[in-house]
Amino acid sequence: MDRDRIETVSLRWLRRLVIAGFLLVTLLPFWYMLVLSVRPIERLLLDPGSLWVPFGELTVATYAEVLKSVESGGQGFLTFIRNSGLVALAATVLTLVVAIPGAYAVSRLRFFGRRQVSALFLAVYLFPSIVIAIPLFVVFSRAGLRGSLFGLVLVYISQTLPVSVYMLKNYFETIPVSLEESAAIDGAGRLGIIRRVSLPLAAPSVMAVALYDFMIAWNEFLFALLFLVDRPDRWTVSLGLSLLADGVEVPKTVLMAGSVILTLPIVVLFFAGERLLTEGLTSGAEKG
Amino acid sequence: MTTVAPEAGRSPTPERPRRPGRRPLTLRRRESRAGLALVAPTLLVVLAVIGIPIVWTVVLAFQRVRLATLRKTGLFGELTLDNVDRVLHTPGFADTLWTTVVYSVGGTAGSIVVGLVAALAVRGPFRGRTLVRASMLLPYVAPVVAMTFVWQVMLDPQLGIVNDWGRRFLGWDAPVAFLSQESTALWTVIAFEAWRYFPFAFLFLLARLQAVPAELEEAARVDGATPTQRFRHILLPQLMPVIALLGVLRFIMTFNKFDDVYLLTGGSAGTEVVSVRVYQFLTARTDIGAAAAQAVVLAVVLLVFVAIYLRFFGAKREA
Numbered sequence: 001m002d003r004d005r006i007e008t009v010s011l012r013w014l015r016r017l018v019i020a021g022f023l024l025v026t027l028l029p030f031w032y033m034l035v036l037s038v039r040p041i042e043r044l045l046l047d048p049g050s051l052w053v054p055f056g057e058l059t060v061a062t063y064a065e066v067l068k069s070v071e072s073g074g075q076g077f078l079t080f081i082r083n084s085g086l087v088a089l090a091a092t093v094l095t096l097v098v099a100i101p102g103a104y105a106v107s108r109l110r111f112f113g114r115r116q117v118s119a120l121f122l123a124v125y126l127f128p129s130i131v132i133a134i135p136l137f138v139v140f141s142r143a144g145l146r147g148s149l150f151g152l153v154l155v156y157i158s159q160t161l162p163v164s165v166y167m168l169k170n171y172f173e174t175i176p177v178s179l180e181e182s183a184a185i186d187g188a189g190r191l192g193i194i195r196r197v198s199l200p201l202a203a204p205s206v207m208a209v210a211l212y213d214f215m216i217a218w219n220e221f222l223f224a225l226l227f228l229v230d231r232p233d234r235w236t237v238s239l240g241l242s243l244l245a246d247g248v249e250v251p252k253t254v255l256m257a258g259s260v261i262l263t264l265p266i267v268v269l270f271f272a273g274e275r276l277l278t279e280g281l282t283s284g285a286e287k288g
Numbered sequence: 289m290t291t292v293a294p295e296a297g298r299s300p301t302p303e304r305p306r307r308p309g310r311r312p313l314t315l316r317r318r319e320s321r322a323g324l325a326l327v328a329p330t331l332l333v334v335l336a337v338i339g340i341p342i343v344w345t346v347v348l349a350f351q352r353v354r355l356a357t358l359r360k361t362g363l364f365g366e367l368t369l370d371n372v373d374r375v376l377h378t379p380g381f382a383d384t385l386w387t388t389v390v391y392s393v394g395g396t397a398g399s400i401v402v403g404l405v406a407a408l409a410v411r412g413p414f415r416g417r418t419l420v421r422a423s424m425l426l427p428y429v430a431p432v433v434a435m436t437f438v439w440q441v442m443l444d445p446q447l448g449i450v451n452d453w454g455r456r457f458l459g460w461d462a463p464v465a466f467l468s469q470e471s472t473a474l475w476t477v478i479a480f481e482a483w484r485y486f487p488f489a490f491l492f493l494l495a496r497l498q499a500v501p502a503e504l505e506e507a508a509r510v511d512g513a514t515p516t517q518r519f520r521h522i523l524l525p526q527l528m529p530v531i532a533l534l535g536v537l538r539f540i541m542t543f544n545k546f547d548d549v550y551l552l553t554g555g556s557a558g559t560e561v562v563s564v565r566v567y568q569f570l571t572a573r574t575d576i577g578a579a580a581a582q583a584v585v586l587a588v589v590l591l592v593f594v595a596i597y598l599r600f601f602g603a604k605r606e607a
Contacts, residue, residue, distance in 0.1 A: 004514045011515050018409040019420060025483065026424050029438045032449060036441065049452035102330030110316070111323030117331065123594050124338050126537075128544035130563040131583040132337075134570060135344035138353075158337035165330060190322045219431040221547045226571075238433040242551065245437065252441050259434035270429045274422045277429075278491055 033263070037062055037256040044253060062257035070232075075254070077261055079233060080240040087149055087236060088217035091156035095164050095213050096206065098157070103168030104194055108180075118169070125162035129222060132158065137226050147231035155223045160213040167212070171205035172198060208276035215266055237262045342587070348580035371581035380560070381582070388543060388561040391478060395545075396538040398482025400531060403489025408519070411497050421494075428487035436551035439480055443467055473557035477549055481542060489534050496530045497523065536597045540590060562586045 035051060036044065040059050068074020105111065106118050132155075140151055175198055183197045199206070224239040235243070241258045244250055270277065350367040375381055410421055427435065442448050445463035454460040466476045500523060508518045546563040549555060555564035562582060569579035 004512070007514045007516055015409050015412075018405060022406055022409065022424055023420060026426055029435065029442065030426065030430075032442060033434070033438045044447055048447040049449050049456060051449070098329045098333055101326035105323040105326035109319050109323030109326070111320040111327070114323065117327055119598055120334070121330075122598065124334055126540045126544075126590070126594050126597070127338070127342070128546075128563060128583070128586055128590060130544070130546050130566050131345050131587050132341045134348060134566070134576065134580050134583055135341040136337075137570060138344075138348070138576060139341075154337060157333060161330065161333060190326075215429055219433075221433055221551070222567075238431055241437070242433050252444075252447065255437055256441065259437050262431050263434045266429055266431060267426065270426070271422060274418075274425070278421075278425070 030263070030267075033256050033259050036253055037260045039253055041251040041253045062251075062254045063261075065254050066257045066261060075240070075244060075250075075258070076232075077237065077240060077258060080235050080237045081261070083149060083234055084218055084236040084238070087152055087156065088214045090153045091160060091217040092210050092213040094153065095157050095160040096210060099161055099164035099168055099209070100199070100206070101194070103165045104172055104198060106165065107169040107172035108177075108198075121162045121165045124158075125166060129159065133222060133226055136223075140227055147228060147234055149228075149234055152223060152227055152236075155227070156217045156220060159220065159223075160216050163216070164209045164213055167209050168202065168205060171202050175201050204276055204279075208273065208279065211269055211273045211277055214269065218266060345580045345583055345587075348576055349584045350581075351577050353576040353580075354574055371577040372584075375578055375581045375585070380565070384560050384562055384565050385585075387474065387559065390474065391481070391545075391549070391559070391561055392539050392542040394475075394478035395481030395485070395542040396535060398478060399485040399538055400489045400534050402482050402486035403491075403534075404493055404527075404531075406486060406490045407493035407497055408523075411494070424490060425487040427484045432484075432547045433551060435484060436480070436548065439552065440467065443476065467553050468557050470558045473553055473559050477552055477559050480552060481545070481548060484548065485538065485542075489538065492530050492534055493527060496527055500526050533601050536593060536601070540593050540597065543586070543590060543593070 031051065035053055038058050038060065039053055040057060040061075043057050064074070066075045066077045068076070069078065070076040106114060106121075136155060140148075179201070180193050180197050183193045188196060218236075219238065220236075221238045221242065224236045225242070228234045228236070228239055229243075237258075241255070241262055244258060245255055347367075349371055350369065352368060352370060406424055410417060410424070442450050443466040445451055445465045448463075450466070451460070451463040455463065464472060466472045504522055504526075505518055508522050513521065544563060545561065546567060549559055549561050550564050550567065553559045555561070555568065563586065566579050566582045566586065569575050569582065
């Protein structure tokens with residue numbers, strides 16, 4: 001056996017081992033979350049190391065408690081889900097409306113300062129949100145916008161816009177110019193070209209960006225914490241869950257049920273658009 | 289693509305031998321106008337929601353502002369170097385900066401190394417590859433609040449599975465309070481960072497790995513290079529540019545991170561990073577001026593890295 005043979009064989013086994021290890025490490029937390037959310041707390045305290053729920057133990061009381069409204073003794077997560085959904089949807093739609101023309105312009109049209117604009121978006125994308133949070137906190141406190149979901153949508157656009165422009169720009173660049181030129185010769189105006197030619201071709205990437213924006217807005221925590229903390233009826237799921245943990249003694253199993261509720265929509269969306277998302281995220285990676 | 293749009297009114301194409309008439313000129317001008325018009329809404333939003341706040345943070349950093357005195361201070365109230373001076377000389381600040389650097393370097397290196405191993409492992413085709421790849425991306429897309437909770441519960445000294453298994457199978461004498469003792473907290477937070485963001489590196493590295501021409505490796509194989517040698521001399525040099533890019537990108541992002549650390553430890557047990565400290569000054573101490581001053585320090589460090597990024601990677605993209 002020469003070195004090449006030994007290495008090839010052992011690496012083949014190592015590869016399987018590594019893949020199994022990765023699956024364990026990435027999926028175990030999700031599985032654990034799910035298992036804990038359907039176990040009664042007393043059973044968990046007795047046997048914390050179990051990764052299975054015996055059939056008789058199975059309970060959905062945790063979910064009932066999390067979802068029930070505050071008046072009926074629950075945690076009111078249905079309201080939070082509605083808030084999160086509204087905010088994330090609004091942020092996604094508004095971001096797309098603004099980002100599509102912007103990304104198109106940056107990728108296609110030569111205008112004064114184009115490169116600077118392009119660099120600006122990247123810089124903004126990488127800028128720490130805590131820096132932006134300070135004056136927004138001040139303004140919103142003064143203008144009485146604290147506790148407004150619309151204010152939150154505005155802030156989320158600032159988080160999603162740079163990424164969206166960046167991703168869309170990369171995609172628009174891959175569309176052949178000749179297609180647009182022939183449309184122009186046929187007499188289509190600039191907006192007509194975007195609507196009839198570029199946008200349909202970019203549809204998959206627009207979907208990817210929409211998914212990505214929705215995820216960012218749904219997952220966001222810092223700004224929700226800064227702006228909505230005094231208004232329990234306006235909390236998003238992330239905020240509700242984090243405050244649930246700080247508050248009065250709430251069983252860990254109930255917390256896990258809340259976590260599942262927070263995570264589930266994202267996981268579903270992710271698996272629905274997995275291909276689009278991975279391609280959207282890495283577009284342009286090869287060039288780097 | 290690389291030419292900068294010339295000023296309107298002047299001939300845009302001196303390099304073209306044939307003299308352009310009026311039409312291409314107006315087309316160019318129309319294009320420039322359309323471009324500005326289309327990008328204007330985006331620019332406006334960015335300016336309003338990001339640009340102005342950044343400038344304002346800088347102004348606030350040089351003012352004595354507390355939440356209580358907010359109504360009395362005008363936008364351009366008295367400017368003072370007080371905050372910066374105070375922040376730089378407050379005992380905790382140097383530690384915080386150091387913690388942030390350790391956290392960022394550790395998190396960046398961790399996520400890249402783990403991502404590289406993952407990318408190499410799923411590089412070749414096998415059954416269920418798509419599903420494996422998708423599962424490996426889950427930590428990255430899942431909500432941070434839920435993920436930090438699961439980790440907290442898993443690492444809990446009393447009812448956490450890690451301590452339970454550790455004592456049962458690894459023979460630990462006593463439960464380890466991973467997130468609340470100085471010796472382990474920072475490492476745990478770094479491990480979380482590596483766990484949560486390795487998919488980001490994984491995606492980029494996998495995309496690059498798949499673009500490596502097969503002939504290169506084939507030729508090396510014919511020459512008798514073993515798998516590890518092929519990795520060392522063929523793949524790694526091909527991956528280096530992406531690794532460098534990821535290094536800068538992840539460092540910037542980790543340096544900014546707020547929610548992960550805040551939710552995991554609240555900044556206790558030696559895990560206070562700059563952004564968490566800024567948040568504490570903003571809300572708990574309501575000392576807006578000091579918060580802003582620290583945020584500016586954070587931003588300045590970042591600007592340096594963003595500049596590096598744009599200089600070495602941004603320019604290449606534009607070309």
